[in-house]
Amino acid sequence: MAESQAEVSGSARELAREVLIHGPISRAELGRRLGLSPASLTRLSKPFLDRGWFIEASETLQGATGRPAKPLDVQVDSRRFVGVKVTGESAFGVITDLRAGALGQGERSLDGHEVDAVVDSVVDLVARLRDGDGDAVEVSGLGVSIGGNVADQRVVTRAPFLGWRDVALADRLERELGIPVTVENDVTALTTAEQWFGAVRGRPAFAVVTIGAGVGYGLVMHDRVVTTADSGLGLGGHLPLDPNGPLCIDGHRGCSTAMLSIPSISLQLGIALGREVDYDEVLRLAEEGNPLAVSVTAAAGRALGRMMATIANIAMVDTIVLSGEGVGLWNLIGDLARAALAEDRDPDATPVEIHVDDAGFVSWARGAAAVAIQAALGRLRLPA
Amino acid sequence: MAESQAEVSGSARELAREVLIHGPISRAELGRRLGLSPASLTRLSKPFLDRGWFIEASETLQGATGRPAKPLDVQVDSRRFVGVKVTGESAFGVITDLRAGALGQGERSLDGHEVDAVVDSVVDLVARLRDGDGDAVEVSGLGVSIGGNVADQRVVTRAPFLGWRDVALADRLERELGIPVTVENDVTALTTAEQWFGAVRGRPAFAVVTIGAGVGYGLVMHDRVVTTADSGLGLGGHLPLDPNGPLCIDGHRGCSTAMLSIPSISLQLGIALGREVDYDEVLRLAEEGNPLAVSVTAAAGRALGRMMATIANIAMVDTIVLSGEGVGLWNLIGDLARAALAEDRDPDATPVEIHVDDAGFVSWARGAAAVAIQAALGRLRLPA
DNA sequence: TTCTTTCGTGTCAGAATGAAACAAACGCGG
DNA sequence: CCGCGTTTGTTTCATTCTGACACGAAAGAA
Numbered sequence: 001m002a003e004s005q006a007e008v009s010g011s012a013r014e015l016a017r018e019v020l021i022h023g024p025i026s027r028a029e030l031g032r033r034l035g036l037s038p039a040s041l042t043r044l045s046k047p048f049l050d051r052g053w054f055i056e057a058s059e060t061l062q063g064a065t066g067r068p069a070k071p072l073d074v075q076v077d078s079r080r081f082v083g084v085k086v087t088g089e090s091a092f093g094v095i096t097d098l099r100a101g102a103l104g105q106g107e108r109s110l111d112g113h114e115v116d117a118v119v120d121s122v123v124d125l126v127a128r129l130r131d132g133d134g135d136a137v138e139v140s141g142l143g144v145s146i147g148g149n150v151a152d153q154r155v156v157t158r159a160p161f162l163g164w165r166d167v168a169l170a171d172r173l174e175r176e177l178g179i180p181v182t183v184e185n186d187v188t189a190l191t192t193a194e195q196w197f198g199a200v201r202g203r204p205a206f207a208v209v210t211i212g213a214g215v216g217y218g219l220v221m222h223d224r225v226v227t228t229a230d231s232g233l234g235l236g237g238h239l240p241l242d243p244n245g246p247l248c249i250d251g252h253r254g255c256s257t258a259m260l261s262i263p264s265i266s267l268q269l270g271i272a273l274g275r276e277v278d279y280d281e282v283l284r285l286a287e288e289g290n291p292l293a294v295s296v297t298a299a300a301g302r303a304l305g306r307m308m309a310t311i312a313n314i315a316m317v318d319t320i321v322l323s324g325e326g327v328g329l330w331n332l333i334g335d336l337a338r339a340a341l342a343e344d345r346d347p348d349a350t351p352v353e354i355h356v357d358d359a360g361f362v363s364w365a366r367g368a369a370a371v372a373i374q375a376a377l378g379r380l381r382l383p384a
Numbered sequence: 385m386a387e388s389q390a391e392v393s394g395s396a397r398e399l400a401r402e403v404l405i406h407g408p409i410s411r412a413e414l415g416r417r418l419g420l421s422p423a424s425l426t427r428l429s430k431p432f433l434d435r436g437w438f439i440e441a442s443e444t445l446q447g448a449t450g451r452p453a454k455p456l457d458v459q460v461d462s463r464r465f466v467g468v469k470v471t472g473e474s475a476f477g478v479i480t481d482l483r484a485g486a487l488g489q490g491e492r493s494l495d496g497h498e499v500d501a502v503v504d505s506v507v508d509l510v511a512r513l514r515d516g517d518g519d520a521v522e523v524s525g526l527g528v529s530i531g532g533n534v535a536d537q538r539v540v541t542r543a544p545f546l547g548w549r550d551v552a553l554a555d556r557l558e559r560e561l562g563i564p565v566t567v568e569n570d571v572t573a574l575t576t577a578e579q580w581f582g583a584v585r586g587r588p589a590f591a592v593v594t595i596g597a598g599v600g601y602g603l604v605m606h607d608r609v610v611t612t613a614d615s616g617l618g619l620g621g622h623l624p625l626d627p628n629g630p631l632c633i634d635g636h637r638g639c640s641t642a643m644l645s646i647p648s649i650s651l652q653l654g655i656a657l658g659r660e661v662d663y664d665e666v667l668r669l670a671e672e673g674n675p676l677a678v679s680v681t682a683a684a685g686r687a688l689g690r691m692m693a694t695i696a697n698i699a700m701v702d703t704i705v706l707s708g709e710g711v712g713l714w715n716l717i718g719d720l721a722r723a724a725l726a727e728d729r730d731p732d733a734t735p736v737e738i739h740v741d742d743a744g745f746v747s748w749a750r751g752a753a754a755v756a757i758q759a760a761l762g763r764l765r766l767p768a
Numbered sequence: 769t770t771c772t773t774t775c776g777t778g779t780c781a782g783a784a785t786g787a788a789a790c791a792a793a794c795g796c797g798g
Numbered sequence: 799c800c801g802c803g804t805t806t807g808t809t810t811c812a813t814t815c816t817g818a819c820a821c822g823a824a825a826g827a828a
Binding site (some may be wrong): 026027028038039041042044063065066067068069070 | 803804805806807808809810
């Protein structure tokens with residue numbers, strides 16, 4: 001079978017990435033960012049325009065003198081991607097455009113933790129999302145994110161919530177669905193989404209903290225997401241923060257999971273009140289001024305501030321994104337956290353910029369989609 | 385004045401860097417590392433060999449089958465560099481070869497903190513080091529490292545130990561000495577030296593912790609030293625480590641400076657004993673089993689372990705270099721620190737590899753030299 | 769000796785790039 | 799209204815960098 005496709009040069013791929021992240025953006029600006037001459041930009045962008053992957057925005061959107069720019073942008077609606085976050089209980093998915101913008105969402109409970117059951121659930125969820133999307137645009141890729149370790153974006157080597165070891169999930173799903181599948185650790189995927197499509201997109205360095213069933217931590221440095229063999233172990237989840245805090249399940253006193261995770265916060269107040277409370281009720285009670293709830297959330301706020309200070313000082317970043325389904329806590333304790341942060345950080349240092357991504361569970365699924373989009377860019381070919 | 389010098393291509397500079405860090409190394413291996421074809425390696429290495437900057441080692445040093453390699457190496461003795469670390473009291477310098485190997489060292493007290501006085505002292509020290517070096521090899525560059533903020537490797541924007549603000553130190557010294565001068569923050573310089581010439585040279589990611597007058601922290605990620613506007617503020621120096629520890633000068637209880645710096649450790653034992661003790665005596669007393677000294681150093685050991693765990697978890701590295709003039713502490717409390725580290729780190733995570741650079745004060749000056757060497761590589765030209 | 773393996777070199781064609789000249793499209797000031 | 803300055807984008811072309819390929823070199827192994 002003769003391949004009539006041309007490899008895309010490194011510069012062309014960088015161009016596509018830059019337009020995807022920063023578009024609409026003029027060729028001149030792209031040249032400055034990528035260190036290329038205007039001539040190269042003309043040459044490199046032509047094939048993308050010819051194939052309809054880029055469009056030339058008509059609005060000139062410039063304010064200074066000189067010839068107005070004709071900004072390049074991606075055809076954001078030309079592709080569809082699906083991102084699915086798999087937890088121990090369910091699969092939560094979104095169908096998105098080229099910029100991981102959610103066009104639809106859905107959830108499906110798992111029928112069990114066996115690989116077959118999870119695969120079936122994901123396949124079913126993808127089908128529902130695809131059908132729910134009115135446009136007749138094919139889904140170009142699926143991203144799956146999961147709490148645990150993933151090798152080569154294909155094999156789940158360890159997933160404690162599912163009891164999995166070395167499951168070739170990407171292969172299985174590709175066989176079932178017939179589209180490219182990318183698997184990634186959930187926090188890494190979320191971090192990728194923030195890097196490419198979030199409020200801090202394009203920043204060379206920032207950290208991500210997620211508050212949810214656990215506490216997640218991701219890092220971008222030198223324009224690259226930091227991944228190690230230990231990504232997936234949740235090493236940022238047991239940072240010691242409060243010597244008087246409760247114990248986490250691993251016996252760490254006052255660690256980030258013990259202070260900040262949804263189950264631990266709910267449990268703390270539950271014990272204090274002598275009855276079960278869920279997280280939303282904790283937030284509501286604290287907002288109403290219930291002293292016990294205020295006490296628990298305030299301790300969480302101080303712990304979060306200390307965690308952010310540690311991150312800023314040790315990971316050497318001045319920007320932190322807060323995300324995850326439990327991020328509603330921030331509205332209550334943001335000020336407390338900022339105060340605690342200030343205490344542990346040199347007053348002469350750059351102030352830490354905090355961005356809250358309050359999309360809740362959708363953020364996780366968007367992360368999975370972002371990984372699929374990134375993979376699609378890696379597969380980019382120019383058909384003759 | 386006609387310039388008869390050719391610019392060096394990016395690949396050539398990468399080649400020089402790789403040989404400097406990893407030499408002796410075969411062209412084949414270099415090709416694999418740099419992603420270049422054997423033909424390119426032949427072409428790129430030729431000018432360096434012609435000009436005597438590289439040599440072809442005669443020893444073949446290979447064990448497998450096939451034609452033996454003719455490894456390339458730098459002419460390590462062909463150049464001299466001087467590195468000087470400036471503190472509040474003195475300038476400490478080394479004269480080195482191309483790999484920051486110290487050939488001689490010297491110290492000179494400062495006659496004051498005025499810029500003129502410091503410049504004179506450094507000039508005098510450089511002259512002494514140059515004269516003390518028997519070989520008639522010109523000094524190719526000077527590196528100066530200093531505790532504080534440095535802009536563009538030329539201007540000391542802030543140096544609290546000297547009371548400086550915005551001092552164009554590189555310009556001043558270049559005028560006096562007539563050789564290229566590079567100025568850098570002391571921790572950044574030390575980190576650079578570890579990255580290029582230390583036990584962990586070539587590693588893409590590791591952290592550096594220095595124990596000395598303060599506690600320093602440096603980070604290498606994705607093969608690059610992490611520098612920010614706040615490098616020089618010593619943000620790693622006030623990490624909260626022990627809720628029962630003493631206060632540092634900024635009022636942080638049990639922070640890294642309070643637990644680990646030479647002055648704080650000496651002061652703690654001094655108060656306990658009711659008399660002044662210096663650091664060497666602290667270490668000696670602890671070694672002899674003096675209970676008070678053991679208590680102070682043990683607390684320091686546990687704090688160091690917690691600090692290393694935090695670094696490994698938050699900076700996402702699995703290698704930490706310990707350096708600085710107070711690193712002798714490690715011999716006493718290494719095991720304690722490792723135990724404390726293990727407590728704060730997931731047992732399934734990659735074990736943290738700890739390297740101790742016990743060159744003491746020489747390490748600081750070598751760091752300055754390493755920065756000068758790096759700058760010289762940046763200036764690399766090929767005279768026709 | 770001959771074969772295998774790996775390393776290194778010379779030649780050459782193809783790809784990517786920037787310099788330079790030029791055209792285009794605006795605001796501004798006379 | 800009309801040049802003028804300014805910035806953007808295009809075309810052409812020479813240069814540079816690179817890898818493919820063929821080849822030779824230098825060892826150990828059979």
